[in-house]
Amino acid sequence: GAGVSQSPSNKVTEKGKDVELRCDPISGHTALYWYRQSLGQGLEFLIYFQGNSAPDKSGLPSDRFSAERTGGSVSTLTIQRTQQEDSAVYLCASSLRTGANVLTFGAGSRLTVL
Amino acid sequence: QKEVEQNSGPLSVPEGAIASLNCTYSDRGSQSFFWYRQYSGKSPELIMSIYSNGDKEDGRFTAQLNKASQYVSLLIRDSQPSDSATYLCAVTRPDNTDKLIFGTGTRLQVFP
Numbered sequence: 001g002a003g004v005s006q007s008p009s010n011k012v013t014e015k016g017k018d019v020e021l022r023c024d025p026i027s028g029h030t031a032l033y034w035y036r037q038s039l040g041q042g043l044e045f046l047i048y049f050q051g052n053s054a055p056d057k058s059g060l061p062s063d064r065f066s067a068e069r070t071g072g073s074v075s076t077l078t079i080q081r082t083q084q085e086d087s088a089v090y091l092c093a094s095s096l097r098t099g100a101n102v103l104t105f106g107a108g109s110r111l112t113v114l
Numbered sequence: 115q116k117e118v119e120q121n122s123g124p125l126s127v128p129e130g131a132i133a134s135l136n137c138t139y140s141d142r143g144s145q146s147f148f149w150y151r152q153y154s155g156k157s158p159e160l161i162m163s164i165y166s167n168g169d170k171e172d173g174r175f176t177a178q179l180n181k182a183s184q185y186v187s188l189l190i191r192d193s194q195p196s197d198s199a200t201y202l203c204a205v206t207r208p209d210n211t212d213k214l215i216f217g218t219g220t221r222l223q224v225f226p
Contacts, residue, residue: 041218042118042217044216056210056212103158105158107157
């Protein structure tokens with residue numbers, strides 16, 4: 001696609017429920033990143049994928065968070081048993097290749113946990 | 115100590131003035147440095163990258179890097195109200211150039 005597409009744009013859920021956030025990167029971009037941005041905060045790195053290599057999961061805050069990338073394209077970030085502190089904007093970005101670090105971000109998925 | 119530190123602001127400057135945004139980083143081995151601009155409610159967009167000590171100019175924007183002092187700055191000349199946004203500094207780790215570490219951002223307000 002022309003840009004990085006994320007869905008849903010807004011998600012309100014109850015504490016304890018599971019949520020899935022989707023990211024469709026720019027076609028041909030091999031690297032895909034997930035960041036989290038809490039209100040008034042910077043971007044917190046969560047995970048990134050590069051091609052068929054094992055993902056770097058070092059930023060995932062707990063084992064309730066997981067992500068996968070199917071076919072080297074679409075990625076899904078899953079948060080199990082959501083907590084109120086999970087409320088944030090989840091941003092996906094893609095890059096043509098690693099090392100270039102020119103990230104193109106999607107519009108984000110705003111998650112609110114009640 | 116945070117890996118990337120920025121003053122949260124807001125930094126208020128009059129239209130036409132020079133806005134100076136600063137960022138310090140903790141890992142001396144970092145090699146790549148970036149400035150992203152984020153308008154309220156929008157996603158970040160890259161405006162400048164710099165890899166070598168010195169200045170890099172692009173239009174009204176100048177990025178400055180001093181690796182010895184571990185700081186990177188962004189100057190915006192002839193500031194416009196449309197420059198009002200949060201500016202995020204980002205740095206790569208020396209052990210993993212694929213991972214961008216962001217600061218918390220500086221909010222810039224340019225008033226007419």
